[in-house]
Amino acid sequence: MALIVLGLALWWGAHLFKRLAPARRAAMGDAGKGVVTVGILAGVVLMVIGYRGNEAPDLWYPPDFLKHVNNLLMLFAFYLYAASGMKTRITGIIRHPQLTAVKTWAVAHLLVNGDLASVVLFGGILAWAVVEVIVINRAEPRPPAPAPAPMGKEIGALVGAVVVMGLVGLVHGWLGVRPWG
Template sequence: MTGWTEYTLALVAFTASHFVPRIGDLRGRLIGRVGRRAYFSVYGLLSLALLVWVIVAAGRAPFVEVWPQAPWMRWAPNLLMPLAAVLIVNGIGIAQPFTLGGRRQAVFDPADPGFAAISRHPLFLALALWSLAHLVPNGDLAHVILFGLFAALALAAIPIFDARAQAHFGPDTAPAFFRATGLFSLAPLANRSWRKRNGGRLVKRTAIGIILWAALLLGHTAVIGVSPLP
């Protein structure tokens, strides 16, 4: 299998895994048969395996330079990845069901939006940051396609999920939902009431996010084969 053939197959498989389950309500029928927990456990493992395959296949694809790497470009992932890691940890299980990683059974309370006040789509933003940060120093064709596709998918998903929230809440209550949440805002940190309810959890999860980033940084050379340092 040539490098471009494997890469194309990996991209098609990864992309299809996110769209095929929605055809004919296949996902709904599978959830009804095996249960939500089993479905998302298997789907999560499959998505992770396909993601690893795409990344590995991109490294094996022939090198075709789109733009050269300049030394300053390596600062992009080093500056943005800590924020992406913090968003990931704070976004897992967010009490906002209309986003990636949100608790599906959560009942959103506009008076206490939790981390959604900072970002109602933290995992999508984290994926976009990861993609764009790595796009800058990786100017070969395979990685431009890879990171460009991931960034596009993440950013395109945000208005789609916002539309679902709009449809769920309806014209009367949707404005309260959007006023209580933000795409990305640090204003809640200046709100004493918000800090009192969420400050402890935010500090703990942010610390875990920094540890996650440090682990990714230290393991990058061993796992990916390329030093991330400028």
């Protein structure tokens, strides 16, 4: 569990560094990007190693139907992430589509994983995304809504989300997790 917590601390610290210490981050110049990247990657590695090697007790036993809810939420999370990069119509409605995607991902995983390690990991990422939105909203005014995107971008984001979800499902299967039930 300690590796998960340490990984979360690195993730939080690296992501919030620019917002909480902007002068210090700016003084680092381009080298600061490398420091942040190393912090994030180290955090992810520690979280994965800690999660995979943890034998945490079960706190609840999710019913099987929640896998379907999880999959629907995951499709929406992948769509939001793709839509953010493609500046589709939803980016005019949701101010932080990538962070909303992360929050959706975390909630989806909390629904289907009832062990303590999952609550710490996915709950920690969910809490980070909520804090990140609050910090950004306080620091920056809401930008103007983007112009409506062409339908091709909407379709591209949806197709991309389905393809990525399929690939992530395959990886989960290779790791021994059955995301489709």
